[in-house]
Amino acid sequence: MKNLKIASIPGDGIGKEVVPAAIDVLKAVSDVHGGLQFDFTEFPYSCEYYLEHGDMMGEDGIDRLKEFDSIFLGAVGNVKLVPDHISLWGLLIKLRREFEQVINIRPAKMLSGVQSNLLNPKDFDLMVVRENSEGEYSSVGGRIFRDEDEIAIQNSIFSRKGTERAMRFAFELAAKRRGHVTSATKSNGIYHSMPFWDEIFKEVSKDYPSIQTDSQHIDALAAFFVTHPEKFDIIVASNLFGDVLTDIGAAIMGSVGIAPAANINVNGKYPSMFEPVHGSAPDIIGKGIANPIGQVWTAKMMLDHHGEEEIGSLLLDVVESITHDQIMTPDLGGKHSTIEVTDEIIKRLKEQV
The missing domain is CATH 3.40.718.10 (Isopropylmalate Dehydrogenase)
Known part of the structure; x- marks a missing residue:
């Protein structure tokens, strides 16, 4: 028992x-x-x-x-x-x-009988693996000055340990599903953390030769969640990117409920x-x-x-x-x-x- x-x-x-x-x-x-x-x-x-x-x-x-x-x-x-x-x-x-x-971890899939907000959802079944301890939701930063001179600083923290850990979890999960991992990035706009993210994704992927991979910029990926969600299996994302994507996933399922x-x-x-x-x-x-x-x-x-x-x-x-x-x-x-x-x-x- x-x-x-x-x-x-x-x-x-x-x-x-x-x-x-x-x-x-x-x-x-x-x-x-x-x-x-x-x-x-x-x-x-x-x-x-x-x-x-x-x-x-x-x-x-x-x-x-x-x-x-x-x-x-x-x-x-x-x-x-x-x-x-x-x-x-x-x-x-x-x-x-x-x-x-x-x-x-947040899955999103079509449930039989539930009306998706998409015109043609094509029976999608995906899962987002979100790094949950650091990234953009770090508490490092602060505020200085007052009135029109006030400044707010929010630092994103990406450690090799935390990033690699999330990615390996995603690859292991993909091996039990359809064998594909998509990386959510924004290395064309975020200068330091996202190229770092991309480099680690490439390194980790070498340890999983049977898993197919691709990398998508977060803005395009958000659009693809709406236009072609059926193409995705496992998506690995930073704290903020994963948070946003999973709300889209809930919306296309039919209800956040x-x-x-x-x-x-x-x-x-x-x-x-x-x-x-x-x-x-x-x-x-x-x-x-x-x-x-x-x-x-x-x-x-x-x-x-x-x-x-x-x-x-x-x-x-x-x-x-x-x-x-x-x-x-x-x-x-x-x-x-x-x-x-x-x-x-x-x-x-x-x-x-």
Whole structure:
């Protein structure tokens, strides 16, 4: 019997609606699997927690969370209560950095029955591997002077170790898929970091002779995500470039509400964290229509991470069966509630026994 200790952080907004829904689905997965059990512990870390305690997760948050096998996060952010730079750097980014979650993975594929925003999506199935610890999201920089003389400086940090690590992860992933890696660059405009990125990509590619490669400038690559997404398998990108590309990936799928993500610790020292892309969605809080698929698909990625690929694939197949049958929330053009979609996923999972 495998027992996974999972720290659940619903967080803000619809996170409090979709995380419990996905946990119910994972409990059903456990019923179906038989040899897999989950031990969930919920933590109240959120913007409301910040207002009460003056900290997004408390001084002992890292020490408490590091004891778990994985972290299952819903959403972070409520700009009406706490500025984004405080909420994100105090919880989401803090967890990524403290737990050395150096790789971010975000898949994008057509789900049967879901209407893409593209006229002809051609059944694309791609995955972005995003360097998650440095790059353009470095905290190095500062502000000086005032008024019209004020200057803000933001430094991008690209280490050989971090860059190569992300690229090797991408190549290893491509070897399990369709054997192609695209590098997102901008060496025709960014003078130092992107030529450095390109050089390391060429070096790493020599260790994977069976993997096909190409390199695309980020502006053209963003356009190709819209015009020819079916041509891509694995895309490896810097922190900023990967962030932008994956939002495009969510958009062409049909809704950001179905997009999953994983923040991976590759050295095994700390837990990895799994979170959907959609955020706290303040416009639909409490309406009962938040799409649970993004969180459920994220749960599938957590299962994969723990070596349960077979049951993870079954879960995604079940999700795709309900979208095929048009059992969907309003963001996908459906008429069903969060609970109705969740209950149907659970019902179909249990029918697999």
